[in-house]
Amino acid sequence: MPPDAARVVVASEIAPAAEMFARQEALTEAVIRGEERHVCLLWRSPDALIACFRDAALTDFSGARAALERDGWPVLVRRSGGEAFAIGRGTVQVVSIACEPRRPHAIEAAYEALARPLVRALRALGLEAQVGEVPGAVCGGRYDIAVGGRKVAGLAQRWRRTAKGDMCVATVASLIVDADVARLVAVVNRFYALAGSPNRYRAGAMTSLAEQLSAAGQGGGTDLAVRTMREIASALGANETPVTGPLAAA
Amino acid sequence: MAELRVPDDLWDASKTPEGIVANWFYRDGTTVTAGATVAELMVEKSTFEIAAPNAGTLHVAVPKDGVVRPGTVIGRVDAA
Numbered sequence: 001m002p003p004d005a006a007r008v009v010v011a012s013e014i015a016p017a018a019e020m021f022a023r024q025e026a027l028t029e030a031v032i033r034g035e036e037r038h039v040c041l042l043w044r045s046p047d048a049l050i051a052c053f054r055d056a057a058l059t060d061f062s063g064a065r066a067a068l069e070r071d072g073w074p075v076l077v078r079r080s081g082g083e084a085f086a087i088g089r090g091t092v093q094v095v096s097i098a099c100e101p102r103r104p105h106a107i108e109a110a111y112e113a114l115a116r117p118l119v120r121a122l123r124a125l126g127l128e129a130q131v132g133e134v135p136g137a138v139c140g141g142r143y144d145i146a147v148g149g150r151k152v153a154g155l156a157q158r159w160r161r162t163a164k165g166d167m168c169v170a171t172v173a174s175l176i177v178d179a180d181v182a183r184l185v186a187v188v189n190r191f192y193a194l195a196g197s198p199n200r201y202r203a204g205a206m207t208s209l210a211e212q213l214s215a216a217g218q219g220g221g222t223d224l225a226v227r228t229m230r231e232i233a234s235a236l237g238a239n240e241t242p243v244t245g246p247l248a249a250a
Numbered sequence: 251m252a253e254l255r256v257p258d259d260l261w262d263a264s265k266t267p268e269g270i271v272a273n274w275f276y277r278d279g280t281t282v283t284a285g286a287t288v289a290e291l292m293v294e295k296s297t298f299e300i301a302a303p304n305a306g307t308l309h310v311a312v313p314k315d316g317v318v319r320p321g322t323v324i325g326r327v328d329a330a
Contacts (some may be wrong), residue, residue: 054272054292082295104259107296141295142265150252157296165301197323 006038006096006176008233016087016227017076019152022170024095028170032162040236042229047088049191050174055084059196062122067194073187080156083199085139086187090179090208094118094173095208096236111143111155114171117235118145118153122174124231126218127209137206138188144202148215151159152176175232177225178210189232252303254311254325256290256318260276261293268317269293271324274278278310282327 009027010095011020020043030036049068055061056077065075073086085091096114100106122129134144137151145153153175162168176184178230185203192199210224257296261269277281282302289300302308304327312324 079290079297080295081292081297102257105262106259107261107298108265139295143295152262155295158297159298160286161301165285167298182264198271 001205006040006098006236007036008040008042008236010229010233011043013209016047017045017050017074017087020093021078024170025245026099027095028074028097028160028168031168032160033098034163036097036143038096040047040094040096042232044088044091044092044229045093046227047086049073049084049086049187050086051075051077051191052082053077053079054168054214055195058192060140064191064194068187068191075191078156080158080170080174082141082154082189083139084188085154085186087174088179088184090177090210090225092177092186092225092232093172093174094175096171096211099199100159100169102153102167106169107157107159110157110171112156114173115143115145117237118175118232119230120174121231121235122147122152122209124235125209125213125218125228127212134205136183136202137202138185145173147207147209147212150205152207152209156224157239167209174190174207175228176208177228178208181206181208181211181215217227227243251326251328252306253323254300254302254327256300256320256322256324258290260298260319261296263286263320265292266294266317269298271298271312271314271318274314276308279329280282280306280308282306282308289326291318291324292303300324302327 119129134151143155182203273290284305286297291298304330306327310325
């Protein structure tokens with residue numbers, strides 16, 4: 001495997017988000033220690049709300065968290081930037097963790113290094129995507145990925161120092177495959193209302209791959225999430241893609 | 251004395267003019283060790299750790315939630 005190729009790990013099981021965040025952190029620590037150069041992890045989980053560390057400072061974050069957890073939405077706090085977003089079985093999380101050389105506009109370069117393969121993967125599924133902020137969408141940013149002008153994925157980053165003093169970046173993407181978009185947006189709006197924030201988002205600014213495929217007359221088919229993960233793993237360009245479960249090569 | 255400086259070309263300021271100091275992990279005047287993560291920036295949806303280049307006393311120049319640009323000096327560490 002070329003030294004700069006990513007090792008891609010696809011989690012075949014659907015596991016609680018807390019467990020997958022721990023797995024993500026373990027891979028990040030391996031990169032920080034110099035044991036890995038570039039590793040990607042693709043995963044899915046049951047329902048969860050992923051808050052940003054700044055959300056944890058909202059007036060009634062604790063009350064909002066308790067209310068959501070009573071309703072089956074565990075709330076996790078991440079250290080990458082942005083705002084809260086909801087995930088579930090119909091979404092796919094992608095994290096690319098790599099040591100980055102010192103170079104101009106490193107933040108943009110790392111975003112583009114993940115956004116481009118995601119756009120290629122969506123094209124392989126039959127969808128043309130654009131990169132750019134979608135007004136009104138949950139957790140908006142310049143590297144939102146949209147199909148038909150509506151957001152299907154958002155990206156964020158966390159940069160940390162390695163043991164050698166270089167920087168390691170975890171660039172994360174959350175992609176809506178076939179989840180109920182209105183439901184995901186509603187829980188984010190509810191979280192912010194309970195936590196004392198004026199943040200509110202529009203379901204109409206967002207979409208899923210399944211919705212866009214249906215609109216194109218293609219239909220998502222069964223196991224769209226599995227096919228999506230396969231295309232993303234392929235687009236990430238790894239020479240070696242260790243997978244288990246349903247993505248194992250036929 | 252060593253500066254705690256936002257890397258000069260960390261992001262394209264023509265696209266995103268500013269970031270903020272999202273956190274200080276030590277208080278002004280405390281002693282820090284070389285390599286300790288002393289602060290965290292946030293630029294849109296990216297967070298970025300700033301480490302102490304040497305051991306010594308931390309002096310904060312830009313407080314939490316203060317605005318930064320590429321090249322901003324957010325503080326310094328006076329050698330022990």
